[in-house]
Amino acid sequence: MSLVEHLQELRRRVIISLLALLGGTILGFLWYQHSPFGLMPLGEILRGPYCALPPESRADFTGDGECRLLATGPFEMFMLRLKVGALAGLVLSSPVWLYQIWAFIVPGLHKKERRSTFTFVSLAVLLFVAGAIIAYFVVHYGLAFLLTIGDQTQVAALTGERYYNFLLALLLIFGVSFEVPLIIAMLNIIGVLEYETIKEKRRIIILVLFVFAAFMTPGQDPFSMVVLALSLTLLVEMAMQFARWNDRRRERKRPEWMDLDDDTASPLSSGPGGLAAPDPIAAPQPVEPARPRSSFEQQGPGGSGPGSPGAFDDVL
Template identity: 70%
Template sequence: MTSQPAPKKASNASRWRAAKRRKNTDGSMSLVEHLRELRRRVIISLLAFIGGTILGFIWYQTTLPGIPALGFRSIPSLGDILREPYCALPPASRADFSFDGECRLLATGPFEMFMLRLKVGALAGSVISSPVWLYQIWAFITPGLHKNERKWTFSFVTIAVILFLIGAALAYTVVHFGLAFLLTIGDQVQTTALTGHAYFGFLLALLVIFGVSFEVPLIIAMLNIVGIIEYENIKEKRRMIIVVLFIFAAFMTPGGDPFSMTVLACALTALVEIAMQFCRLNDKRRKRQRPDWLDLDDDQASTLGPDEVAAASAPIPRPEPINPSAAPVMPTRPIPTAPPSPSPAPRNQPVNPQTPPAPGAFGGPQGPDFSDVL
């Protein structure tokens, strides 16, 4: 007797493909399936973030080679890129502890350099892996959105990422001027020796504040699209909005220098003005698509437009005569007739008390009979 071979155990990949085929065609999922989908998206995002952090940790002190044949030059190390605004200051404005002319930051603890490199590498890793985790977020929320909602969500996410990068790039450009003001304001009395923790904390805070602040006009546009903010309500408050933006920039810039504050406030003022013009155009487009009579009160009469006035003043056409032969013939039903009344009982006939009187004897439709009296 020959033994049957044992069935092969299905692999994880085959089970995942089988589970994927068993999904409903309409995209509906149970709570457990949603949690499994969320877990898978989070794991993929974490793996991409860890890989990007490792690359950022290596890039912190490594110059990336370029491709001269394609015109790509070598990329400086991440530490040199972030240290460039500080090293661009005059040598007399910064302390030199190595006595070799190199621009270096100061470390005051044994683990400070390692933790600083890890922090900068994690920040670079989040930027490098952003296409992966942004796609995972998009793929998780897309099945629950309609077609127009997917279009708007994709547009807003793309614009938000672009605005954040523009704000961070502007902050990196102006940080040199802010440091030049802050570190040279008393250079005749003292020399600044910045630690890596203090300098990178200042630089990263400025990058994040500029990037997040550039999302304000996008929030205004979103509120206008959903109908919370209208252009008519904010157009008269421009001066107040500008004052609030300058106060916000004064409190949020980490260095407190007037140059960074002015650049951030002016950039936000320009972006908010662009957002307000978008609100004006969007309200005008919405008003064209929505008739005016929908905005009137229930007891208020609507005004007639030119087309309605012309239609109301037009003469009423003469009605055409009805052709009797073409008129439909209605079916007729026979009219019910009343049953014949019974003949009256003969005179001087004894009335049987058990039998009811005949109709018309004492009353009824014909009334009482008084012929014997007359």
């Protein structure tokens, strides 16, 4: 394909991805307040950790004890619903836009590279979803810690914007952070990062992960920090063990002569990585003396001299 054809192909796949994202956003916008296919409304799902708090730990704005979040602006409820719908649309339409990315890249890859790329994309999606799910359950305990401190003198009255920003930020941070071990494994596969390089720095890496969790968790509560740090430590350790196994497998498949310098000669051995040793030269054997020729053989059957036709019959 020419450059123009590549650009046209890219434009077509971007348009399809945007249309899928738009359709997913509309579905997410409707799902926010309705129950399609018997599912719980999306707003109820996201509001679940806050409503799970004891009634005395949150403000009652309706007078009937029903769980509600506070809105302080005329467009806040609409923009909040649109934001949540867009995030849900991004997740719902992910099979479409991930396939468009895959279909645009795959023609330029070899068969082995296609399998590797598909595996990495699948693992990236699974890790992101796993991180988001863990973050959702962490929010309940994080809110229980943050909103019950000093509840004898004050009550939590969260606005919808602040609560959803906190929840969505935590989901995003957990999801993106769970991609770190996949990056380590990818760098090891392409030969940039080896296990011997990182195994001595394990303690430093764990310390960096805890510092990263302390700064990145939006609520700064100790429970969210510890869960994120421990999860990342476990996943990074798994990635390091994969790097260790991959390096050993690579060494078994790599001949020794590939690690030699250009000026180093290969050993003269019959084993792998060397040349076969030369065979010894056999001792010379004596040659038998020539048998004397008779006069008839010298003259030949049809002549009387060396020039006759049969003179060179013994040579032939």
